[in-house]
Amino acid sequence: MNGDLKSRLGKIVHYKLFLPLFCLFLVLMVNVITTPDFFHVEIRNGVLYGRPVDIINRASELVILAVGMTLVVAASAGTDISVGAVMAVTAAVTTFFLSGGEISVNEYQFPLFPAILLGIGAGALCGAWNGFLVAKMRIQPMVATLILYTAGRGIAQLITKGQITYIRVDSYQYIGNFLPGVPIPTPVFISIAVVILVQLFVKKTAFGLFVESVGVNKEASKHVGLKSVMIIFATYVFCGVLSGIAGIVASSRIYSADANNIGLNLELDAILAVALGGNSLGGGRFSILGSIIGAYTIQALTTTLYAIGVSADQIPVYKAIVVVIIVSLQSPEFQRYVRKFRKKLEAKKAIGEVTA
């Protein structure tokens, strides 16, 4: 009985992460077949070099965003489509302070860490605004975040005065590239740190439980004394902070704030990562681990598509198709149709057997 139970439970756990892992495997296989030296990693100029490193490195921002998006989806059954724009705002705010309003500087006009904190603070503020609209004003999450989705880049443009602000200081580039003497790209460390910290917060406090509870049944949660407004609000602020961190990483990679392109189209990737990770977009139960696997899968897919010559602006077509397929498979209606169809098929078979 006990062993049977365990194997059954194992199956469920297995199933939960099965889809994301399978997808990741699929993408990697395609790569290995088309480019046999896909997994080749070497050290050039004292740093790691190779496709896998590139994927893991480039996926960092997405991983960070996917973590925030997972919480938002779980608590409010809606997605935050402003994450890309919030990244741009954060980058703009940080570089604005660092450059003291100049277009290009060779030394900091403001200490680095306070500037980063101010940038992340701006991200948190954006998250708080979204959270206010969703939790307190009870506006559909995606309409609420649509406001910053379109206005966010405008705000970033205003901060940077429509220019691309360059910070030509080595230490600023450390965040998005390499620390001196370390062969592994810094964003990888940052994303791992974020994941660990959030995972600790979710698992070592009751936050994760409360988020799931509110996401599954608001009414029942209310009767046990949970304040759903506060919890949903908190997830949006969280998402804003994480978007801010992602924005700083992205900005440091190009040691500048490019309001038009930082985090562009990343909102779809983040939503896709959450869905691909086996999380229902209808809220409730969530798995941060799943979303992270989803994020790496998508980055692998993106890199693969780049490799076969698809350009950045064409990639969304394929991702949109994947999104539609995943949400369709998740949809209870679809499952109902399949069941009905199967029943019909069985009935036909039965009739066939009888007549035969």
Added chain:
Amino acid sequence: MNLLGKKKLNQNSFLLIVTIILFFAMYIFGCIVFRDLNFGRFQVFLNLMINNAALIVIACGMTIVMITGGIDISVGSFVALSCMMLANMMENQGVGAVQAVLIVLVTGVVFGIVQGFLVAYLNIQPFIVTLAGMFFARGMTAIISRDMIAIKNELFTSWAQFRIRFPFGGYVNRRGKVIDPYIYPTVVIALVILVITFIILRYSRFGRRFYAVGGSEQSSLLMGINIRRTRFIAYVISGFYCAIGGILFCLNTCSGFVEQAKGFEMDAIASAVIGGTLLTGGVGNVIGSFFGVLIKGTIETLINFPGVLSSWWVRIAIAALLAFFIILQSVLGSKKEKGARA
């Protein structure tokens, strides 16, 4: 009882009235502030219509979808796709203007059918479906061509440049010639669609179902309305209107490129919301959305008129206006809820 009913009825159309007053206030403000720059000229108003003809049509479709309680954020990308398809077909494939236009219209309907099916029959959140649609259409545009294609097709450009002149309200230019105010056929098409949509929504049984479904799905079902079909049709209409909007937009720009009509979905949603369409569904009116478009256009004109401010201010101003109106809706909505409970 009677009195109370009347009073609350006014509150219902409160948002529409605010919108119309806001439009006139802003327009008059513009006339006063920019009187040296001839803001008050009739042609400036007509330009407002010319520039926003596509948006008027798309806002009509958006209004219908929002009345059923849904949303369609794929509209901007689809406009870009329509323009690109037209440009590519006419310039690179040698397709005639009429055929190209027809193909775009059919594509719009097909796009609407797919989105409508996913929303209405598979019950997937409209936002997710149309978000995917938005990225799909934008990406397809890039797949067709990553470079800008200018349209030189004679027939098409002749449509685009055909001026319908007004025999009045003209002004005398510097050379002493009288310039009659004019519009393009796009404005006429947009206004015809506006009127048709108004009539459908107001005077057809079929149009009233959109309101019923948006008001209460459960009740609509029990009143014998086919909810799924109704929601499905809303998206198909929106897809069709997007195609028309795309064609009008293309007549205005005579080109196709990837970044075209960016943020158009926000403009359309903002126009509808500003015009009194409730995000929660069930309430809305294309006349309101029309004024919503005019307000958005006026803001754009006001910001761009002196040519000093960054165009990003337009985006931010529209987003702020949208935020203001949805908060207003939410506040009025919760007040109503409380009122009904007491």
Added chain:
Amino acid sequence: MEENVVLHMEGIYKTFPGVKALQNVAFTLREGEIHALMGENGAGKSTLIKVLTGVYELDGGSIYLKGHGEIVNKSPQDAQDNGISTVYQEVCLCPNLSVSENIFMGREPRKGGFVDWKKMHEDSRKLLSSLDIDIDVTAAVENYSIAIQQMIAIARAVSTECKVLILDEPTSSLDDSEVEKLFSVMTNLKSKGVGIIFVTHFLEQVYQVCDRITVLRNGQLVGEYPIKDLPRVELVSKMLGKDLDDLAEIKNMRTTKPSEKVIIDADSVKSAKIKEFNINVHKGEVVGLAGLLGSGRSELVRAIYGADKANAGTVTCADKKVRSGNELESMKAGMAYLPEDRKKDGIIPDLSVRENMLIALQVKNGMFKLINKKNQEEFVDEYIKILQIKTASRETPIKSLSGGNQQKVILARWLLTNPEFIILDEPTRGIDIGTKTEIQKLILRFADEGKGVIFISSEIEEMLRTCSRMGIMRDGKKVGELSGEENLNVSSVMKAIAGGEK
């Protein structure tokens, strides 16, 4: 079949996952009669009506309609086309649309293909004035009170040429004069030969207008009776499934007596849903609330716990005044609330048994004091054992447990918070007999431990076994209390519920 039968249903079966909602139910409606359909909650009245009107597909059985022979209603539209009009329990109108549109939705009068608004408003006005209602028909329905809305729904149903009119608890929101109006409309339709199915919880009304009564219980047919053959008290006993003469023996398992100390005191509390009431519970006392469904039992306890915000009066728990509308505060003051609707208000379906059980304690402890894994498992295993919860493991999602076991998990959830005062609203509904007895024993144990309990059940006997005092609820109001051995018996409680001997 009799000559004047307009509708006949027989052998009706309907099953929902885990519930047999209707089993071999038959129902016959004659022309020009008002036929009451009676039964307690879960008896299957609403299901029967929804099967009849095509909202649910039926699993077995057949429906015959005069002039149509056997019919199958696949949707409400089919039912309407077949001449069956319905007014549902919840007002089913579109709040955003005008009164006249709601009346004519789907069959709006048209002129040249366009909706003729003028004629529609005119017709609606006429129709409503025949019901003595004078309102602005162009205004949206949401502007009107629930009572007026219900009358509009009735107008909609009446305005179609129907042979069968179904009224599913239409009167719960109407005041006396409105009920009178409705009755006159009903009598009028009856004289025109329309068959009316009338579902209500108000016994008074049944005896005022109905000709015949069909009683359902637990999804089964109890019987069909002409009104004159079924006195009121007997009807109640048929609905509840208890014979009046069969005086139940009150088993007293209590080892202690209730103390003098009051644990909960609600003083002139009222909310939007319940009229002003006073109630108190002593330490170690079980107080029952008796009344038919819709009599305000649940609303009363919701107001005490703060699930509904009270707009007057004070609630004191263990000498602490509790701010109303704040459930966290009620919980911290020592209250526990097991809600009536387990699915909607109780379980958190996707979460595990462990999480469902610990959530209340965790909220009480605060977010940052996560109960450690070992303690969690100990607590949960302990209660799984004490309450004999049948679950594959503590990590099984609660939604895959049976109703009774789900209820025990919710009960454990509250016991873990170590409450002083427990509200149990229908804890035994939809639960097998064995578990019911267990829960009753538990209630007595709580009392022995010095807790105060309010216990609500549709089964009077159950309450008699456990309660030492009973509040009597009728028509959204607490009308009295019964206490003392001599008063606590089935017949006197039933009489009190039914509203005196008539």
